[in-house]
Amino acid sequence: MNSLRDLDHRRWLVTGGVVLVVLAVAALLILFAGADPLVGLRGLVDGISSSPYRVGELLVGAVPIAIVALTLIPALRAGIFSVGAEGQIIFGAILATGTTLWLATVAGPDLPGPVFWIAGALAGIVGGSLFALLPALLAVRWQVNEILSTLLLNYVAAGFLGWSLRTWLASPEETATPQSEQLPEAAALPTMIAGTRAHWGIALVLLIAIGFILWRRSAGWTRVSVFSSRPKLALRLGATRAGTIYSTMLVSGAGAGLVGWVQVAGVNERLFSSVTGGVGFSGLAVALLGGLLPVGIVAAALFFSALTAGAVGMQSATGTVPSSIAEVIKGVLLLGVASVAAYQRRPAAVVAPSDAVVPVDEEPVPESSPRLHATLPHPPSDTHPHELQPADSGESSR
Amino acid sequence: MSAELWVAILAGAIALSAPLVLAGVGESFVERAGRINLGIEGMMILGAFAGVYVASTAGPWAGLLAGIATGLVLAALMNTVVHRLHANEVVVGLAITVLGLGLSTYLFQVWIPSGQTNVSVETVPRVPVPLLSDLPLLGRILFVQSPIVYATVLLAVAAWAVMRFTRFGLQIRAVGTDPVAAALRGVRTRAVGSNSLLLGGALAGLAGAVITVGTIGSFTPGITAGRGYIVLAIVIMGRSTPVGVALGALLFAFLQSFSLLAQSTGLQLPSEVYQTLPYVVTLIVLVLSSRARVRSVLRKASLA
Numbered sequence: 001m002n003s004l005r006d007l008d009h010r011r012w013l014v015t016g017g018v019v020l021v022v023l024a025v026a027a028l029l030i031l032f033a034g035a036d037p038l039v040g041l042r043g044l045v046d047g048i049s050s051s052p053y054r055v056g057e058l059l060v061g062a063v064p065i066a067i068v069a070l071t072l073i074p075a076l077r078a079g080i081f082s083v084g085a086e087g088q089i090i091f092g093a094i095l096a097t098g099t100t101l102w103l104a105t106v107a108g109p110d111l112p113g114p115v116f117w118i119a120g121a122l123a124g125i126v127g128g129s130l131f132a133l134l135p136a137l138l139a140v141r142w143q144v145n146e147i148l149s150t151l152l153l154n155y156v157a158a159g160f161l162g163w164s165l166r167t168w169l170a171s172p173e174e175t176a177t178p179q180s181e182q183l184p185e186a187a188a189l190p191t192m193i194a195g196t197r198a199h200w201g202i203a204l205v206l207l208i209a210i211g212f213i214l215w216r217r218s219a220g221w222t223r224v225s226v227f228s229s230r231p232k233l234a235l236r237l238g239a240t241r242a243g244t245i246y247s248t249m250l251v252s253g254a255g256a257g258l259v260g261w262v263q264v265a266g267v268n269e270r271l272f273s274s275v276t277g278g279v280g281f282s283g284l285a286v287a288l289l290g291g292l293l294p295v296g297i298v299a300a301a302l303f304f305s306a307l308t309a310g311a312v313g314m315q316s317a318t319g320t321v322p323s324s325i326a327e328v329i330k331g332v333l334l335l336g337v338a339s340v341a342a343y344q345r346r347p348a349a350v351v352a353p354s355d356a357v358v359p360v361d362e363e364p365v366p367e368s369s370p371r372l373h374a375t376l377p378h379p380p381s382d383t384h385p386h387e388l389q390p391a392d393s394g395e396s397s398r
Numbered sequence: 399m400s401a402e403l404w405v406a407i408l409a410g411a412i413a414l415s416a417p418l419v420l421a422g423v424g425e426s427f428v429e430r431a432g433r434i435n436l437g438i439e440g441m442m443i444l445g446a447f448a449g450v451y452v453a454s455t456a457g458p459w460a461g462l463l464a465g466i467a468t469g470l471v472l473a474a475l476m477n478t479v480v481h482r483l484h485a486n487e488v489v490v491g492l493a494i495t496v497l498g499l500g501l502s503t504y505l506f507q508v509w510i511p512s513g514q515t516n517v518s519v520e521t522v523p524r525v526p527v528p529l530l531s532d533l534p535l536l537g538r539i540l541f542v543q544s545p546i547v548y549a550t551v552l553l554a555v556a557a558w559a560v561m562r563f564t565r566f567g568l569q570i571r572a573v574g575t576d577p578v579a580a581a582l583r584g585v586r587t588r589a590v591g592s593n594s595l596l597l598g599g600a601l602a603g604l605a606g607a608v609i610t611v612g613t614i615g616s617f618t619p620g621i622t623a624g625r626g627y628i629v630l631a632i633v634i635m636g637r638s639t640p641v642g643v644a645l646g647a648l649l650f651a652f653l654q655s656f657s658l659l660a661q662s663t664g665l666q667l668p669s670e671v672y673q674t675l676p677y678v679v680t681l682i683v684l685v686l687s688s689r690a691r692v693r694s695v696l697r698k699a700s701l702a
Contacts, residue, residue, distance in 0.1 A: 145634065159671070160674075329500075335485075
């Protein structure tokens with residue numbers, strides 16, 4: 001669907017329109033705060049690129065977002081909308097911190113770095129996956145909607161983190177904010193670019209991205225893609241409902257858990273209650289923004305991180321524009337991308353008529369809600385030949 | 399735990415449930431029409447901000463109206479993108495939430511730059527119902543509440559009547575059950591879907607304003623704390639009926655009120671247990687109710 005054939009001018013018109021709307025909204029918001037948009041723009045650029053350190057910060061910010069977004073590819077492609085990255089990051093970070101500190105007390109803090117890294121990364125992955133297992137189990141066994149269960153579990157994870165940082169993980173020193181003990185020096189991820197905080201997590205992102213580029217060419221990708229629109233056909237291809245939900249949600253949980261370790265070992269070297277910093281939700285947005293393509297996701301993650309870093313620059317340049325302007329822009333951007341994605345799908349229906357088949361083979365699955373299946377990049381509903389159906393598909397199965 | 403404390407907890411629960419019932423009734427219309435509004439959280443928090451902002455100059459009632467207007471605007475935006483541009487409903491809903499959270503924080507920080515003291519507005523005063531408020535215990539729990547609470551009860555009853563007895567209600571149910579058949583019988587499915595979404599948005603915005611103008615009197619970024627998602631869970635648990643929604647809202651609000659007040663009592667549990675309790679119980683009820691649903695479907699299947 002990304003071939004040149006689909007590039008019709010209307011889509012570019014919509015894309016251009018989205019860019020203009022985003023710029024206009026940004027300018028309006030800056031004017032509303034009583035500042036000059038051009039001064040704001042200069043502050044934004046300075047915030048990203050005025051020094052190598054700033055560029056490093058941009059990369060540091062992009063790493064967790066990119067990992068979350070990349071590992072969400074299978075779940076989103078299967079139409080499983082896991083919004084639990086925040087909680088999974090927290091559990092990964094708790095387990096990684098606990099394991100690293102435990103290793104340091106048992107074996108001494110002078111162990112070689114790689115031992116700490118592998119133990120920490122594995123602990124993070126286990127923590128994140130385990131926390132993703134629960135909503136997957138609920139979805140498989142009782143059709144509990146995964147959007148709601150993962151959202152609710154995020155609050156549970158935040159509560160558990162708060163309790164951990166007050167009790168068994170609490171730093172022995174008296175501190176103003178709840179935090180864990182500092183990790184031993186060897187356990188910290190070394191910096192990759194001197195003079196910045198940019199750590200080796202960047203290499204990890206590239207590895208994961210390459211992994212998903214290869215996976216997109218595999219049979220697994222096809223099964224997952226078919227599952228989102230034709231579960232029965234997917235079953236014949238060897239993808240059961242349970243298997244798909246478990247495997248895709250475990251992958252995203254593992255990725256989020258890994259991020260938990262990366263944030264602790266690479267950035268702060270101790271665990272704070274603000275460990276996620278919203279990267280779980282940003283990761284979801286970036287996965288959609290990048291069109292579930294690994295390269296697109298890495299670019300979108302850099303862009304998101306640049307927005308956040310640039311907004312801080314804008315705040316200090318203008319003095320009156322709060323850096324939360326970045327969040328508004330992200331929302332507008334996500335709205336715009338959803339509209340463009342809808343336009344992207346339209347020519348696809350013409351080019352590939354097989355997509356336009358009415359889903360008659362769907363079995364009536366008992367659901368606890370209207371089906372909340374995310375069906376990017378092309379759900380069956382929008383390629384549906386007639387207009388009678390509302391935009392959300394799946395009602396045919398009720 | 400004294401009786402005094404229980405009265406306070408229960409009266410607090412009634413007050414806290416009002417915004418959940420308002421947004422939940424709105425969302426039940428949306429879900430009955432076969433759609434879903436994942437932007438509730440964003441609509442609520444922007445409504446909460448707009449409510450305080452307007453109430454600071456024009457009084458609490460104008461603030462509530464501002465909340466409704468804000469919810470309507472966001473719902474109209476969502477409606478345009480979903481219906482006109484055929485964008486994915488789930489993604490657009492989440493985008494609206496991101497937008498609402500971001501915009502409310504941004505506008506609040508422009509209005510009150512960090513370092514300045516937060517603006518506190520006059521809230522809607524409580525009105526004891528004559529005679530009924532003199533009842534022992536029950537009087538102080540149920541009948542010394544804000545007029546918003548009484549209005550919410552009336553609205554829930556009205557919503558039930560609209561869904562049950564009016565053309566609009568019938569059309570919504572028809573569209574939600576079988577859009578193709580409804581369209582063939584002359585129901586304008588798109589208009590019905592849009593109207594229910596606008597209604598849901600207006601009530602979500604109002605619910606946000608009720609949180610700030612109705613009880614707290616001031617806005618802080620992130621003040622809704624995921625209550626928009628709780629509303630979605632409540633509507634699913636309550637099977638999109640006003641009574642079910644009200645029961646779900648009361649359960650969550652009771653736990654919330656309990657967690658706010660029970661920390662001062664003898665139970666020596668960590669404060670985080672109280673804070674996460676409402677979310678845990680909501681999840682458990684969500685599981686139980688969907689399991690029950692599966693069972694009832696199985697029973698029907700075996701009878702057939």
